Amino acid sequence: MSDPGLDVVAVSAGYGRATVLHDVSISVGEGEIVALLGANGAGKSTLVAAIAGSLPCRSGSVSVGGDDITKLRAERRARRGVVLVPEGRRLFQAMTVAENIEAGSCAGSGRYGRAAVDRLLELFPVLKERWNQQAGLLSGGQQQMLALTRAVAGAPRFLLLDEPSLGLSPLLCEEVFRFIETIAAETGAGVLLVEQMAARALELSSRAYILDGGSIVHAGTSDEIARSDAVATTYLGS
Template sequence: MLRVKSLSVSYGAVQAIMNVSLHVSHGEFVSLIGSNGAGKTTLLNSIMGIVPPKDGEITFNGDSIASYSVHKSVKEGLALVPEGRRVFPNMTVYENILMGGFTRSSKENEEKAEEIEEMFPVLKERRSQAAGMLSGGEQQMLAIARALMSRPKMLLMDEPSMGLAPLVIKDVYEKLAGLSKSGLTILLVEQNATMALKYADRGYVLENGRIVLQGSSSELLGDNEVKRAYLGKEYKEKWER
């Protein structure tokens, strides 16, 4: 479905992504893990058409999309849930949801919004409330709901666990797992390797703008280097004994 081949992205003289290749098949849930500054957000932004690539290829359903605008990428079936959620705080929850359907008619948006509110009952309860008054977890659900309004074939998720409490993170990931089981293809980038790999089918590890490891989630969770670098202090203490 999505294929990235030998992709390089630069910001002026700074090369953020170097010769990255990955693929996501239809219906897969794939995670890309890496530390802050590894280039994860840049990769998603390049796929989405926000940041143009310097070199390489990006194809989606067989079509080259490397030169697509964001608007065209959305029409082709890609949707991005950005890092930090970025809801419109002074607009109501319902108005935020409708913003995701900018490529559709008002009638289509009303019908889709009703369907999405059934998927996210907390948003239906708070539909008239200002989005800025929601908790962090509720705002993340709202950002996902807004992205679903465009009826995407593939959802790009950027750091969904950022700033959220552990129980809330679990709720967000279970919602993503449910969407994946319903047939939605997901590419997710995360620093929280434990959660990302627990729910994903496969994973890639990005370091300093390069893919350094790939494999099934179980393989990566069992890899000592992944454990050392991404699975936190608890693992480190056990490893040093």
Template sequence: MTGQTPLLAVEKVETFYGNIRALNGVDVSVNQGEIVALIGANGAGKSTLMMTICGAPHARAGRITFDGTDITAMPTHEIARLRIAQSPEGRRIFPRMSVRENLQMGASLDNMQYFDQDVEKVFALFPRLKERIDQRGGTLSGGEQQMLSIGRALMARPKLLLLDEPSLGLAPLIVKQIFDAIRELNRTEGLTVFLVEQNAFGALKLAHRGYVMVNGAVTMSGSGRDLLANPEVRAAYLEGGRH
């Protein structure tokens, strides 16, 4: 992976909420075909970084490039058009819409000719959604809603999939299904994934590389395997936290 230009490069990024600095000079990169995990405690700034990549809020300092394009000041809808798709924290599916309608909302207008084909791919990945195709999103279980949120993001045929806390609040068996699906997408389709997770053990097992964030700054980085073995990481994030 060395020597190549990253698909996503976050350089010296600072993000503020009013006068409060939430991100402090963050440097993160994601190469084509990688799964990269960002771990850290609740409130470390992980979700803020995800939102800043998507342009809401915008970075006040630093630079974000995607596939050679500077997206730092770009509006969110234009960033999405570059085929960055996000499954946000809290899922944010449309509760009154059916599973099918939620997936339609995720599909890019440019790719509607592939709609049926893409829906079948999502159903192959998450068969439970096929069983619930006409059910309202709000009546699904938490795990099914997370599958739907990821499926909706995949309908945009992303070059980069951003996943914000996909395992949050879910039973270990469901978490395993979701992580297995992410691994399969990466292995079979080369999908590039940037994953924010409090479940450090699951995320680092899944990821090629990882970053640790503390108080809005990246404090450590390395391969998933190296971070799993790191005594500091183990003490802070992994003791008793295996899922």
């Protein structure tokens, strides 16, 4: 039986002469939420970029459902269902909410039908109210909702979310976290969640990895990691 998951095996990557990631191995199962934690500069954004293909892997492999996608560019990886929502959202600012969602549904591995997009809009009704407004005119929170909805509209198998709660009010953070849980449960997409709110991320996820200096230093169930001193050590350096 082929492995339906996203498998990252011994990946190294970096910028210029600097190697940032050293032999990183992680996996995400179908419908599973996995947290990726680590201090500033640990390499979290670099890792999701290497998985999504916006940064090439120098060694190691990325496969999805047993198919090696390491050599594919980001757009082709998205077609295989591996979709990154980067930090900073990167929406098409001049396009409307509707056009952004349409673009997302064309870029992914499948196309959500009208009914599925309506279901997504139930989760973020404000997007429906702003359907014909330019993305660039939305508030920060609304732009994040749109970035998530656009990514999901392409029917991803695996979503890589780089700090989706960054800069949002506590109320909006909770809305975003609820969206992530609902998407994982209803669509079966696996989620790799990079999140500064470590305690919250550990509640949402079933498993977690901690990156430090570009290497995985802890891996386990989220309960185990929450009970251990791994998180405190990572963030407080004690």
